[in-house]
Amino acid sequence: MIICPECKGEMKEERTSVTLFREGQPVLFEDVPAWVCVQCGEIWLSAEAARKLDERLAGELKPRRYISMPVVAFAATS
Numbered sequence: 076m077i078i079c080p081e082c083k084g085e086m087k088e089e090r091t092s093v094t095l096f097r098e099g100q101p102v103l104f105e106d107v108p109a110w111v112c113v114q115c116g117e118i119w120l121s122a123e124a125a126r127k128l129d130e131r132l133a134g135e136l137k138p139r140r141y142i143s144m145p146v147v148a149f150a151a152t153s
């Protein structure tokens with residue numbers, strides 16, 4: 076069993092989404108294999124998964140689709 080470094084909860088192997096930035100533009104990677112904490116949601120990528128993400132980010136992206144996303148300031152009041 077893998078233990079969460081944040082809350083000592085149990086981590087389960089799941090597929091998750093990771094957002095990285097390339098030249099200031101967000102790139103969403105889906106179906107990334109990761110360990111996810113069942114208690115606090117902490118995400119932990121294996122060294123191999125992290126290395127593969129870096130490779131994909133540096134290479135040709137071939138997006139499966141495009142999305143638009145809202146951008147919200149943390150301290151926004153309106």
Ligand SMILES: [Zn+2]
Nearest residue numbers: 079082112115
């Ligand atoms: Zn946790």
